[in-house]
Amino acid sequence: MLSRLAAERATGVLLRERGTLYLADGEVVHAESPATPGLDVLFAARGVLDAEAWREAVAAAGARRRVGRFLVDSGRISKGALELCHLGSLYDAAYFALGPSSTPTRFRYGAAHWLGPVRPVPVAALERETVRRRELLHRIWPDPATDTAPLMRSRLAAGPSVPLRQEAVLGRVDGVRTAADVSLALGRPAFHTLVDLRRLAAAGLVTAAPAQPPPVPSVLTQPSDDPDVALLRRLRDALEAL
């Protein structure tokens, strides 16, 4: 479907289970996924652009769908920073959007994103990169469990050889957070987190948390008698019998 849309130079939005791709003249200009932090989160993480700056930019240029251009022209960010960050987030969201889907894909013609074009990516390049990324993860550590499950640290102590960026990921692993939560907390592209988690899994430092067992009926778990009390009673009885 995507290659057909590219061939007919379509403009609109492709809606898939795990993300959306915006096309303009058959090229991908923007991508979003619930699994990845958006451009706003990435730029807010180190205080480059706060919520107020985004509101101002969307109010000024959202209707014209030129918010990206406005941010650069008004001096809030450099053109290079916008291109690097946006391109990174586009490939990041596309990796998840183009992943396996259990719902039908839909395309809405004509829709455009308020950010406006930054650096359009050909559909073929995006699809090729998505396949390459899947293979990269598989080469590092073939078990995909850490991609989606809640994560926990193993009992192995992390040695001094854990690189800084992996250490930051490891620090956010708490038995509850998933890879997507860790990415959001760090303001870092989600695929980067998947790569670091596979490396940490390969080093035996992180595993997927086991699924919670169903709760056992409380009748079965209540002890009929406290074993310690029973032991103490037997000891007392034995002492008294001496």
Place this chain on the structure above:
Amino acid sequence: MPGIDECLLEAMTLPGARGAAVVDWTSGLALGTVGDAPGGDHETTAAEAAELARLAAEHRAFAPAAGSDWSEETPVEDLIISNRDSYHLLRFVRTTFDSSVFLHLWLARSEGNLALARIRLGEMAGRLVLG
């Protein structure tokens, strides 16, 4: 104000420049390329250069002495590789958001000036992010 393309085109004005790229070293993706690549394939070159950049950025042996605060930033400035006919210069780009990006410049050894290229590439990396 330079974007990715302007930055790469400027890199190509250096004496002996054969090709240049902006690469993400976590994924191995080339975010932008210009000129030639060794073997004619920018994507393969980017993936291979990314492996090398990752090792340099992640191993503490190459970090500056303890005490300097490089938290979450790459501790290495650049990597230089030379062979019989060319130089490769990899310059890490410090960004104002979380990233793992470097500039890769491929120079012909006969015409290239490594010292000049190293200084210029550092300036370009700074301008790319700060404008």
